[in-house]
Structures are given as C-alpha cells and as structure tokens.
Amino acid sequence: MSGARGQAKMVILEDCRHTALFNPPPIIGDAVWCRRCQSYRSVGRLVDEWTIRCFRCNLSRAYGEDEQGARAAVGRHRLRYTGHVVALSKGPRLVETFGVDERPDYLQWVDSHPLHQGSLRALTDRSVTET
Numbered sequence: 694m695s696g697a698r699g700q701a702k703m704v705i706l707e708d709c710r711h712t713a714l715f716n717p718p719p720i721i722g723d724a725v726w727c728r729r730c731q732s733y734r735s736v737g738r739l740v741d742e743w744t745i746r747c748f749r750c751n752l753s754r755a756y757g758e759d760e761q762g763a764r765a766a767v768g769r770h771r772l773r774y775t776g777h778v779v780a781l782s783k784g785p786r787l788v789e790t791f792g793v794d795e796r797p798d799y800l801q802w803v804d805s806h807p808l809h810q811g812s813l814r815a816l817t818d819r820s821v822t823e824t
C-alpha cells in the first residue's frame with residue numbers, strides 16, 4: 694500500500710472557522726493562507742474528513758466533519774441507484790460499507806449452508822462473472 698492518497702488532513706482554522714485541505718498537513722498553530730478570508734490564519738485543529746465513495750460508479754465526495762451529511766448522501770445515492778455499494782470513510786479509515794449484504798438469494802443460501810459451499814462455488818463464480 695502506497696498510501697499516497699488519504700494523507701491529506703482537513704484543517705480547521707482557528708480565527709475564522711474556515712476549513713481547508715492540506716497535503717502534507719501543517720502543524721497546529723502554523724499560519725496558513727485562507728483563501729476565503731484572503732489573509733493568514735492560524736491552524737486550530739486537524740481532523741480526518743468524512744468521505745463517501747461508490748464502487749459501482751464514480752461517485753466520490755468529501756463532507757469535512759459532517760458525518761450526518763455524509764451518511765445522508767450515502768442514503769440518497771443508494772435510493773437513486775439501486776444496488777450500488779458505497780463506502781463511508783473517516784480519513785484513511787473505512788468506517789462502513791453500504792449495500793454489500795444485498796446479494797442474490799443463492800449467495801445468502803450458500804452462507805446458511807456452509808457444507809454446500811464448495812460444490813456451489815463454481816456455479817456462483819460463473820454467475821458473477823457473467824453479469
């Protein structure tokens with residue numbers, strides 16, 4: 694794992710409460726340029742940003758500290774695009790994946806009948822690749 698992505702930290706600026714993304718992140722107390730204020734502000738806090746990402750389409754969005762906003766966006770996306778699998782992360786850490794257990798019935802049946810799993814694997818593998 695290279696980890697090049699996910700190193701960026703969201704920064705909360707002390708004086709103006711604006712947020713910004715820096716990579717690499719500055720140190721708390723550093724003076725950084727705030728684009729919205731057009732002046733230097735000191736760094737108050739570094740936080741991991743909430744992000745959502747869909748495995749089925751190119752949805753990828755960041756929500757800053759707004760966990761509720763991120764979760765609501767996951768809900769809206771999955772309501773609109775049935776079957777999409779969306780990952781919710783905080784910084785580099787995966788918190789939750791939505792949509793993974795909505796699988797075809799035959800896969801759930803295999804889960805509840807582990808002894809049959811081996812004999813059915815070839816069948817299910819083929820079904821998955823053909824879709």
Ligand SMILES: [Zn+2]
Pocket residue numbers: 706709710711727728729730731734
């Ligand atoms: Zn500002």
Ligand SMILES: [Zn+2]
Pocket residue numbers: 747748749750751752770774777778
């Ligand atoms: Zn999607």
